[in-house]
Amino acid sequence: MWCVAELDAAYIARMEDVLALYEKPYTVREPVICLDEKPVSLHAEVRPSRPARPGHIAKRDSEYRRCGTANIFAIVEPKAGRHFTCATPDRSAPQFARVVRRVIAAYPRAGTIHLVMDNLNIHCEKSLTDHFGRRLGKRLWRRITTHFTPKHGSWLNQAEIELSLVSRGCLGSRRIDSLTQLRRDTRAWNARANRTRTRINWRFTRKDARTKFGYQKNPFNRSKT
Secondary structure (H helix, E strand, O other), rough: OOOOOOOOHHHHHHHHHHHHHHHHOOOOOOOOEEEEEEEEEEEEEEEEEEEEOOOOOOOOOEEEEEEEEEEEEEEEEEOOEEEOOEEEOOOHHHHHHHHHHHHHHHHOOOEEEEEEEEEOOOOHHHHHHHHHHHHHHHHHHHHEEEOOOOOOOHOOOOOHHHHHHHHHHOOOOOOOOOOOHHHHHHHHHHHHHHOOOOOOOOOOHHHHHHHHOOOOOOOOOOOOO
């Protein structure tokens, strides 16, 4: 469950901006991409597991060895079922810049790419200009229209659902001991999700928000209702 800390004008404005974006009809000229990150702890087995065999259940020792951490960028175009989720060493600004460039390259004919993100400090133009240089970084950033979720409003980001899908369908409860293995597994999951065009059916609308939270049409939102 998510709790809304304070429903002020700023929260409503950002919430309605994101929800208005989700309500727009799908168009290849303006794809809507959601992005989020998740840290992943890497663990190695200390003793070999015993696979299941007739009359015996599988067994795994509770002891493990810590192998550091990695990161997963969950990146999804919910309505089209396109997935760009990938594993990286960390969630640093250079890694963010690289994944944004990868997304932009996937939509060469788009007029603009709507990018839904939270308010993490690396989610900015500076990450791209520092990594790619001022000229290229600015050119890439101009391809994007950003939509930031409100503070304590990451539940509005459909990349949270993507992370849930990856956690259940890829990571599970097994132990992954290296970034190489994590990358291999996320690539396989990504390929499968893209092959089946796994979509996210978002149903929460601005009308639902106004009913749920008990406020009138947001005066700061310029989107058509």
